[in-house]
Amino acid sequence: MRQLRRNWPFHLMILPSLLFLVVFNYIPMAGIVMAFQDYKPWFGIAGSEWVGFDNFRYLFERQDSLQVIMNTLIIAVLKIVFNLIVPFTFAIFLNEVRKRFFKSFVQTLVYLPHFLSWVILGGILLNILSTDGGFVNRVLVSLFGIEPIFFLGDGDWFRFTVVVSDIWKEFGYGAIVFLAALANVNPSLYEAAEVDGASRLKQTLHITVPSMIPIAVVVGTLSLGNILNAGFDQIFNLYNPLVYQKGDIIDTFVYRTAILNGEMGFGTAIGLFKSVIGMILIVISYRFAYKLANYRIF
Template sequence: MKKVEKKRKITLKNTWPLHLMLLPGVLVLFTYTILPFFGNIMAFENFQPVLGFFKSKWVGLDNFRYMFMLPDTFKIFRNTLVIAVGKIVFNLVMSVFFAVLLYEMSGKRFKKTVQTICFLPHFLSWVILAMIFRDILDGSGIINMALMKLGIIDEAIVFLGNNKLFQGIIVGTDVWKEFGYGAIIFIAALAGINQELYEAASIDGASRLQKIWNITLPGIKVTVVLVATLNIANVLNAGFDQIYNLYSPIVYDTGDIIDTYVYRMSFESAQYSLATAIGLMKSVVSFLLIVTSNYLARKFANYRIF
């Protein structure tokens, strides 16, 4: 009989090199995530930088009551939801649409070229892209010039200064930037579809559109549901960097979101306690949405993190 090997006891003495490897990551996490968390105490104080956290006057939930009394509160939450939901829905639809089109293309080299071109904008900063879009959408930009040449408009449209157009521009430019990157997971899911199904459909005389509708889309249905449910957690993340670089006071009515409002309250108006209260409220709601999205993903797509 073979000797049964003794199970090695796991102790800090024989695993310290692994803990040492984790130490830099833990320090970064603690410095930039855990430590700033204690700053949320400002939401319950009338915070004065001169007095600091411990000497500022404690006001309890007064900042939250004041937050809900402000007319801007409903507006920023509404704008955040409209823009974030628009981004989630249209990014998902365009990503699936692009993945299916790419899957149906013939010619590997051409497919790779198209995918790479559509994939690249994801890596460009909104600081750079905002400058490009400002030039394109300017009164003397290429779009206005083209529309006037074609006789569609008589005078230039101020795209980034129009409250009716601003949200659509924000959603549209974000979709343009992200749909190529978002399609990667669907391209991977499409690669896992059994090719025999297509062969059987061809024998039965199915057209290409019928194959897409009855084989391709059902084949990635679980992945689409999973991505959609996990995206619920991002409902309150409308994209600070994009909006901050594109908006102006003229479009605050439709372009101001929670993150930009908190930024202005903190660094322009010095209302640190109110800004922290709004940010904390967003964090609590976001946490509930993350829990909900994980529950839905586990229920409908059999996906779990833990």
Template sequence: MFRYTWPLHVMLLPAVILVLLFQYLPMLGIVMAFQDFKPWTGFTGSEWVGLDHFRSIFERKDSTQVIWNTLIIASLKIVFIIVIPVAFALLLNEIRHAVYKRTVQTLVYLPHFLSWVILGGILADLLSPQSGLVNRVLHDWFGIRPVFFLGDGNWFRFTVVASHVWKEFGYGTIIYLAALAGINPSLYEAAEVDGASRLQQTLYVTLPSLVPIIVVCTTLELSNILNGGFDQIFNLYNPMVYAKGDIIDTFVYRVGILDQQMSFSAAIGVFKSVVSLVLITAVYRIAHKVANYRIF
């Protein structure tokens, strides 16, 4: 059998090598979480400290605050990135003008392809309290004092969640539109014969049919509950919003790379990975029971 499929295995080889080099080989660095790691002594010469760094995660004020920040920001992102694409897909599905529908669909999908480096610069200009377009509109049209969106912790969280949803909801909309296209038309015909209005058809035909894909997307999103979005936060935050906007990934970057506390940052990374594994396992089992969703 292998003599017929060896070209396929050769095609897979580069991808397998990349996964081994960049996903599995770095896992050897987990040992740093249990050592007082020094780069000049290496893994073999560094002193073993056991679980000391893991205790520090819950003893240090800054690390516990970072965990709460990550949970709050990630949870808000998950809720809105599920609800808004579903609602928008339902509304877009009601449009009968094909050209207009495709145009809107394309426009809301485009931000997905922009990097946070570009969007970070755009948002910094738009939200500037002195010259930003948003604050000008708020002041000139509504008489509202300038808001420091990227310098006030509470507004920073709002900005992060809103900008993430704006960037990514178009991608989710396409997924739900594809699911809507797969619903059996006879279900709507039967509901119409029974006298169901468009709203009732949405509530009793469309939404129940979308439950499996909603469960799948929620499962995938919950696996990122401790990923607040490094690219986004790193390009938007500053020391003024560390108390409310700093997340695990940016904290690990500062502590591990800038402050050279490699063992402590490795311990936070291991903690994050273990919690994520437990969550994705639990959510996967729930998805299997609720929507009969299985990968294996």
């Protein structure tokens, strides 16, 4: 009690965040009941018919549900892999830059896309990837003689576009953690290697890269918890009915089935299924991070 009386201003400071968490995260959990009901808005939760696990059974019986889960896994895994490899490689190259002004300029330039919403970037991509005069297709036609590519209307090209655009948006921001790891490398290691006659390439391979491996393991393992999060904002702003078969993910599928089609019980069941799997993967990923890199939060 003595500590509570002494630190009450700090507890008061976190009160708004705590209220926000309760109102928008914990109270809505009561809606999970809808996953076990044939929910009708005019009857409400109390009056809707209880159907048990029928919504979950229906989830695994519907062909489009299984396709959506597969799409989510493919897109999410590609994003996780390349959003680890590209920032890792970029941080190595940027670390070799000796001119501080140019290094800072490049860092700022590649950070900027992270702070733009997918609403803005979606509009930009729709314009530059258009088959009707889009910049990318005009370059392909004029320089390489390639027929215009329907990037956002062909399923395979849509996946490619989603992954590449996400990498472009996030790799600069993702490189921060690797650059922070490199800032902690003892400069005497490079000096000793240089005295021994090691070239810059050998210094990179034997000092820089090994110094980054532990944090790469942590980032990679913690990313496993997001394996069912393929990016609702991005997909929602880029997809269309032509690419549903290859580009539809769990979150957009839930939006269409629950909000647009009114199948709220079924949509809630899909969301609950995703949340449970995500929680299990997060627990597993933290265990891996602790075992492989001695990373722990508590």
